[in-house]
Amino acid sequence: MExxxxxxPAEVGRRAMPYMDIAREIRLMSTGVSAVxxxxxxxxxxxxxxxxxxxxxxxxxxxxAAYSSQNTLREGFVTIEGGHRVGVCGHxxxxxxxxxxxxxxxxxxxxxxxxxxxxxxERYLDRNLLIISPPGxxxxxxxxxxxxxxxxxxxxxxxDERSEIAAVTHGVPQLDVGKFTCVLxxxxxxxGMLMALRSMSPRVIVADELGAEEDTEAVYALVNAGVRLITxxxxxxxxxxxxxxxxxxxxxxxxxxxxxxxxxTGEIKDVTVYx
Numbered sequence: 001m002e003x004x005x006x007x008x009p010a011e012v013g014r015r016a017m018p019y020m021d022i023a024r025e026i027r028l029m030s031t032g033v034s035a036v037x038x039x040x041x042x043x044x045x046x047x048x049x050x051x052x053x054x055x056x057x058x059x060x061x062x063x064x065a066a067y068s069s070q071n072t073l074r075e076g077f078v079t080i081e082g083g084h085r086v087g088v089c090g091h092x093x094x095x096x097x098x099x100x101x102x103x104x105x106x107x108x109x110x111x112x113x114x115x116x117x118x119x120x121x122e123r124y125l126d127r128n129l130l131i132i133s134p135p136g137x138x139x140x141x142x143x144x145x146x147x148x149x150x151x152x153x154x155x156x157x158x159x160d161e162r163s164e165i166a167a168v169t170h171g172v173p174q175l176d177v178g179k180f181t182c183v184l185x186x187x188x189x190x191x192g193m194l195m196a197l198r199s200m201s202p203r204v205i206v207a208d209e210l211g212a213e214e215d216t217e218a219v220y221a222l223v224n225a226g227v228r229l230i231t232x233x234x235x236x237x238x239x240x241x242x243x244x245x246x247x248x249x250x251x252x253x254x255x256x257x258x259x260x261x262x263x264x265t266g267e268i269k270d271v272t273v274y275x
Contacts, residue, residue, distance in 0.1 A: 003081040004108055007061055009034075009053055015045040024136060026108040030054055030090075039265055054090075054103045061086060072162065082174060083111035083167030111140070111164055113175045117266060118145035124258045124271070125150055128223065130210075130251070131232040132241050133262035139232040140164055140208055142266060144177060146230055147206045151178015157202040158183045159192035165208055190214035197225055204228045216246040223255055237261045238272055 001020050005013045008026065012034045016026055025037040030051040036043040061078050072078055078086045087107035117138065118125070125146055133139045144165050150156050160166050160183050166173035168185040177183065182200055184192040189207050193215075196205050205222055210231045222229050235241035238259050242248035250256065254274050263269040 001082075001110075004084050004110065007057055007080065007086075007108070009047070009049055009057075011047040012045060012049065015047050019043060020110075023110055025110065028054060028057070028106045028108075030104045051102070051104070054106055057106060058088065058103050077162070079163040081167065081169050083164045085109045085111070085162065085164055111167065111175075114138075114141050114145060114266075115148070115176070116145065117142045118149055120268060121146070121260055122149060124260065124273075125230065126228075127257035128228055128255060129230045130241075130256040130259045131230075131262065132235045132237060132259060133232070134236060135234060137262040137264060138266035139262055142262070143206060143208055143230065143232055144175060147177045147181055149178070150204050150206075150230075151181030153178075154180060154203045155201060156181040156204045156206060157196035157200045159187065159189050159196060159205060159207040160185045161187060161189050161192065162208070165206070190218040193218040193222060193229075197222060197227060202227060204230060207231045209233060211244060211247060213246055216250060219250055219255060229256075235261075237270065 008016065012028065016036055019036045022038045023036045024039060027035045027037060028049045032048040034045040034047045034049050036045060061080060073088065076088055078088065080086060087109060088103050089105040090103035121142065131139050131142060147156055147158055147165065156178055158165050158177055158181060160168065163185055166177045166183045167175045168183055173183055184196055190212060193205055193207060196202055205227055210233045219229060233241050233247060238251055242251045251259065257274055259272045260268060261270040
């Protein structure tokens with residue numbers, strides 16, 4: 001957690017420390033509010049922050065994570081060391097393409113390595129697998145552990161577009177993603193999946209948060225080449241996810257042998273197995 005705490009104002013960090021074992025998020029707002037969000041509660045830290053402090057924190061983050069901040073900040077987040085994602089809300093200099101000049105809120109989403117998180121789905125890891133869940137239900141944590149399990153057995157490639165799965169820093173994964181796992185970090189999923197297919201001869205490709213139109217073509221390329229895919233998508237179940245563009249084409253076409261829906265934190269709501 002040291003990587004995360006160094007970005008926080010001293011008083012916020014001091015008051016947040018007792019809750020770090022249960023914290024899911026740390027939120028800082030230009031209205032002065034600072035809070036820790038857990039699975040069950042929002043804890044007001046009563047440590048005021050200012051708009052000027054938020055600007056300073058964001059500038060500090062972007063200097064320390066220049067490799068990821070250039071493109072992802074336009075999408076509302078920056079990933080810092082340790083795989084923690086910092087969500088940014090505020091004023092854009094130009095809608096859709098400008099930089100976040102005046103942050104009004106920062107949300108530090110805490111990434112955790114939970115060895116064994118994928119144990120309950122291990123029997124489904126020998127097929128094309130889609131994990132569906134709302135935000136905050138632990139799908140990335142489970143995906144990371146699935147990569148660890150498979151990567152200790154055979155060649156795996158992680159396409160880590162947001163640097164959250166392996167938390168690569170200076171070319172080295174900071175989290176355990178498997179002995180034989182290689183990582184393509186900070187690359188667009190559709191491009192990264194094809195790069196991995198052509199250059200790394202993986203048995204399995206792991207990628208988080210499928211959804212863009214071009215992702216679908218990359219998935220077809222993997223399946224046609226006999227490479228397994230384990231991936232995730234936001235949603236509340238197969239029917240909900242199938243409404244999202246060409247993702248429905250993949251689900252209804254049986255590209256995924258198994259679809260697992262999560263609820264709560266890492267809890268399995270439903271498992272759909274296709275023949």
